[in-house]
Amino acid sequence: MNLTLKVWRQANKSAKGKIETYQIKEISPDMSFLEMMDVLNEQLMLEQIDPIAFDHDCREGICGMCSMFINGEAHGPDRLVTTCQLHMRKFKDGDTITIEPFRAKAFPVIKDLTVDRSSFDRVQQAGGFVSVNTSGNTQDANAIPIDKHDADKAFDAATCIGCGACVATCKNASAMLFVSAKVSQYALLPQGKVEATDRVLNMVKQMDEEGFGNCTNTGACEVECPKGISLENIARMNREYLFASLKG
Amino acid sequence: MTLISSSIGRKVAMALSGIFLVVFLTQHFSINLLSIFSKSLFNQVSHFMGNNPIVQFILQPILILGVLFHFTMGFILELQNSKSRSSKYSSYKGRANATWMSRNMILSGIVILSFLALHFYDFWVPEMNYKYVEVLPLDANRYYEELVHKFENPIRVGIYVLSFIFLSLHLLHGFASSFQSVGVNNKYSKTIKKIATGFSIIVPIGFVFIALFHHLK
Structure with missing residues (x-):
């Protein structure tokens, strides 16, 4: 799968963030969303770009750490799953995916997609x-x-x-x-x-x-x-x- | 004080004032409906409602306070809620998980409030003027003619119809939702939801029917 990712980048809590666009190629539909983010970060590091900070821990839907707002929905388009349980097969080749942090006054952004x-x-x-x-x-x-x-x-x-x-x-x-x-x-x-x-x-x-x-x-x-x-x-x-x- | 200053207290107050307004709406609809069937009965009931001291000096002020409270609290809650997310999403798919009605209560509420202003100007202000300013002689037979006269203007009838569509949208979320707010979510909730949905569709359609009936007659 080849995808266009629009990702919220914000250097720190007080910085003004913005959406950055990245292209990512040859993503397996069997990958989890977080694995896709790992691949993107590998790619960014090779390009000397600061990798995207995002919350994750158990990666099996138990800890509640992953917290992305994907295409306008918390944990993405699937139901009864966390972002780590969301698979890339839920998207289509050529899709544009918007990824933002959870937004609330009580959840201030720490960096990129991580929130307090x-x-x-x-x-x-x-x-x-x-x-x-x-x-x-x-x-x-x-x-x-x-x-x-x-x-x-x-x-x-x-x-x-x-x-x-x-x-x-x-x-x-x-x-x-x-x-x-x-x-x-x-x-x-x-x-x-x-x-x-x-x-x-x-x-x-x-x-x-x-x-x-x-x-x-x-x-x-x-x-x-x-x-x-x-x-x-x-x-x-x-x-x-x-x-x-x-x-x- | 804790109760009224807390988010749950405000939510319960909003729900109770909403249920109170639904009760009033039912009573208003019942009287309006009489105008379809009997001119004299409509005049009789309207005369009673317009001149009974309990209705005029106790129930009417309570109703006005209820309306004022409901929309003032609605605006306060909307303002507070908008502050709770200062940085907005660039992509937010609200329709994926909630109905249009539930997400736009403030919009339907503003339309209803605007309609209420027109309604007060049309009926309540002339009524107060008749009774308490000009102090004209009691006439138990004037109400039906006044009603019919108001519905002669097609623009007014059009505004009336549009407003009741928004009232229906407001009730479709608000009526059943008020039960959840006061803590009722049990085996009866599906039945309550069905009854509330029926009410939210039938009563506004009934009001529209009465307006069109007098306009077209």
């Missing part, structure tokens, strides 16, 4: 955990009966890898799908219910402080989420938040 998603870490640190007594007398989690439906929903919410595709794709750059997945994951389980009030209040407060936009229920986040996190979680977070606010 530590805002997610701070939201998580505000309440996305269960405080466990580690005195040695901790109860075995398997000894606590949990409704199968709730367990399944909690597990589904827990599959969120925090990649930020929901923020990147939302027209308002809202982080509600991510935060609601983290809130739901614990709210559905007896271990998480103890701190449920503080958790949802603190996580939403942190989310707002980070500068994410408001949710307008377009549903784009659910469609683009590589893990298929459902909008049902956002409704649950809204409920949790309303009750927690009234409770104080």
